Amino acid sequence: MNTLNIGGSQLDTSWFLLLSAILFVLGAVGVLVRRNPLVILISIELMLNAANLTLVTFSRQLQNLDGQLFALMSMTVAAAEAVVGLAILVDIFRTRDVEDVDELSELRG
Amino acid sequence: MAIAVFFVAAAMAVLGGIGVVTFRQPIRSVLSLVLVMLALSVLFLLLSAQFIFAVQIIVYAGAVMVLFLFVIALLGPARELGRGRLRFQTWLSALFVLVLLGLMWSLFQGAHYRQPDKTDMSFFGTVQSIAVGLFTTYLYPFELTSILLLVAAIGAIYLSRKNIDDL
Numbered sequence: 001m002n003t004l005n006i007g008g009s010q011l012d013t014s015w016f017l018l019l020s021a022i023l024f025v026l027g028a029v030g031v032l033v034r035r036n037p038l039v040i041l042i043s044i045e046l047m048l049n050a051a052n053l054t055l056v057t058f059s060r061q062l063q064n065l066d067g068q069l070f071a072l073m074s075m076t077v078a079a080a081e082a083v084v085g086l087a088i089l090v091d092i093f094r095t096r097d098v099e100d101v102d103e104l105s106e107l108r109g
Numbered sequence: 110m111a112i113a114v115f116f117v118a119a120a121m122a123v124l125g126g127i128g129v130v131t132f133r134q135p136i137r138s139v140l141s142l143v144l145v146m147l148a149l150s151v152l153f154l155l156l157s158a159q160f161i162f163a164v165q166i167i168v169y170a171g172a173v174m175v176l177f178l179f180v181i182a183l184l185g186p187a188r189e190l191g192r193g194r195l196r197f198q199t200w201l202s203a204l205f206v207l208v209l210l211g212l213m214w215s216l217f218q219g220a221h222y223r224q225p226d227k228t229d230m231s232f233f234g235t236v237q238s239i240a241v242g243l244f245t246t247y248l249y250p251f252e253l254t255s256i257l258l259l260v261a262a263i264g265a266i267y268l269s270r271k272n273i274d275d276l
Binding site for chain 1 (some may be wrong): 110111112115119122126129130135139142145146149152153155156157158160161164165168169172173176180181183184198199202205206207209210213214217218220221222225226228230233234239242243247250254257258260261264265268269
């Protein structure tokens with residue numbers, strides 16, 4: 001019941017979901033462990049991609065196109081997020097070299 | 110055949126994901142992420158999402174990643190320092206993340222999905238069917254997306270000006 005018939009062969013839905021979970025977790029590790037702000041942005045992109053894979057997988061499992069449309073929306077949001085994030089980064093890097101996001105603590109009260 | 114394609118693409122994606130996290134130089138992380146995106150696009154094709162496949166390659170692997178590469182080229186080769194003073198955080202985060210993975214795994218182990226809709230699978234995921242969804246049911250969110258992109262573009266231009274008096 002939880003298998004997808006793709007080109008005559010049976011693929012389990014949970015394989016796709018497990019792969020997506022692994023990618024999401026890798027992205028979370030990147031956000032938590034890495035300290036270069038650029039790499040943190042890249043890891044966020046990885047997590048968004050993993051979420052997209054889940055959306056498309058469920059869209060195929062339920063044979064409902066809404067999941068694919070939502071994946072498109074999430075791609076748009078991810079592109080906007082990357083643009084604004086990188087613009088902020090370039091603005092910060094213009095004044096000084098940041099090798100550790102923990103150095104950016106001017107907003108601390 | 111499809112199973113072999115799945116496992117090759119999945120292995121590429123996981124290796125790329127490990128590369129994103131472990132490489133010291135940001136440019137290698139970006140190139141690993143491109144590998145992940147290409148592998149994911151193959152999986153989208155397996156899941157009969159042709160349009161998402163094309164968008165993934167053109168917009169994500171093409172545009173967004175080139176943007177990252179441009180920024181890295183602009184900022185010069187930045188290296189990450191060695192481990193910081195909060196070394197235990199690394200292990201703590203690894204522990205938390207493993208718990209999260211186990212949680213997700215146990216969640217969809219015993220999952221029962223609802224009965225699939227009776228959709229004509231010959232048109233599933235084509236440009237035509239996506240367009241019908243975007244321009245009928247989801248017209249309003251689709252139009253809002255254009256405002257989001259406009260706001261992001263204006264914000265990026267505003268942030269990257271030379272000094273306050275420029276605008």
